[in-house]
Amino acid sequence: MNEAAVCFHKVHFSYDNGAPVLEDVSFTIGPRELVAMVGPNGGGKTTLLKLITGMLHPSSGTVRIFSKNPEYARPRVGYMPQYLHFDPVFPITVREVVLMGRLGRRGIRGFFGWPDKKDRFHTMECLAHVEMEHLADRPFSALSGGQRQRVMIARALACEPELLLLDEPTANVDAQTETRFMALLEQLSHDISVLMVSHDMGFVSALVKSVICVNRRVVIHPTTELTGTAIQEIYNCSMQMVRHDHRCTEKGHTHVVHAQHPL
Numbered sequence: 026m027n028e029a030a031v032c033f034h035k036v037h038f039s040y041d042n043g044a045p046v047l048e049d050v051s052f053t054i055g056p057r058e059l060v061a062m063v064g065p066n067g068g069g070k071t072t073l074l075k076l077i078t079g080m081l082h083p084s085s086g087t088v089r090i091f092s093k094n095p096e097y098a099r100p101r102v103g104y105m106p107q108y109l110h111f112d113p114v115f116p117i118t119v120r121e122v123v124l125m126g127r128l129g130r131r132g133i134r135g136f137f138g139w140p141d142k143k144d145r146f147h148t149m150e151c152l153a154h155v156e157m158e159h160l161a162d163r164p165f166s167a168l169s170g171g172q173r174q175r176v177m178i179a180r181a182l183a184c185e186p187e188l189l190l191l192d193e194p195t196a197n198v199d200a201q202t203e204t205r206f207m208a209l210l211e212q213l214s215h216d217i218s219v220l221m222v223s224h225d226m227g228f229v230s231a232l233v234k235s236v237i238c239v240n241r242r243v244v245i246h247p248t249t250e251l252t253g254t255a256i257q258e259i260y261n262c263s264m265q266m267v268r269h270d271h272r273c274t275e276k277g278h279t280h281v282v283h284a285q286h287p288l
């Protein structure tokens with residue numbers, strides 16, 4: 026499949042006819058591309074992801090996902106939101122949370138039929154990807170923040186997406202999980218397109234070649250350009266920079282990527 030996963034053309038968006046949140050946004054994400062999205066708080070990253078999933082509609086311009094309106098492409102898209110609105114007393118296990126992610130793939134059967142052998146097998150495979158299969162029967166409410174985040178990544182993978190959207194996937198995970206997750210993303214990007222929001226410049230620069238910078242408008246930068254000055258321009262504010270050493274395992278070698286990291 027060689028059609029673009031995401032295509033924005035002259036997109037403008039505002040909530041309830043208020044101030045513009047996104048202005049004249051045009052970009053394309055090709056098949057099997059792994060792209061990061063960065064930008065300041067309130068810059069419009071989550072809004073942009075919601076336009077891709079069809080949860081929001083542009084005020085003007087067009088959004089196409091696999092050449093279709095976003096609503097029609099939903100079964101092909103996995104989405105891990107930034108915050109999970111979850112009732113802690115609702116009795117649901119880790120396995121059931123991930124199984125829910127298969128509803129889109131199962132279509133109408135998802136609502137009227139029991140999960141079949143393939144659904145159950147794939148659920149466990151997704152949990153294994155994030156090394157959480159041993160906690161499959163634990164109540165979701167009994168997990169730590171980082172463990173919940175890993176389960177939500179598994180849930181986004183459960184629909185066997187061709188486009189995976191991740192909003193701050195490494196916000197609560199430890200360094201070891203982050204390294205494993207990086208390898209998983211690299212592996213996934215051989216088959217599917219991945220768009221990941223992250224504030225972690227070390228993580229981003231070790232993984233992707235270009236980043237989509239969102240601050241009402243969108244600019245695409247190669248990661249090699251992500252110097253302190255460029256990041257300051259992207260984030261449009263003064264900030265302290267620290268040196269951030271990021272370990273990355275590639276072809277059996279562990280190398281360290283040095284990146285400027287905003288505090």
Ligand SMILES: Nc1ncnc2c1ncn2[C@@H]1O[C@H](COP(=O)(O)OP(=O)(O)OP(=O)(O)O)[C@@H](O)[C@H]1O
Pocket residue numbers: 040046064065066067068069070071072073107
């Ligand atoms: N439902 C809403 N109604 C009105 N305004 C909203 C709504 N959701 C977001 N906004 C506003 O839209 C702007 C962009 O928000 P958005 O959540 O897309 O930013 P973000 O880049 O994801 O930020 P962060 O890094 O803090 O998660 C902000 O000014 C925010 O206050």
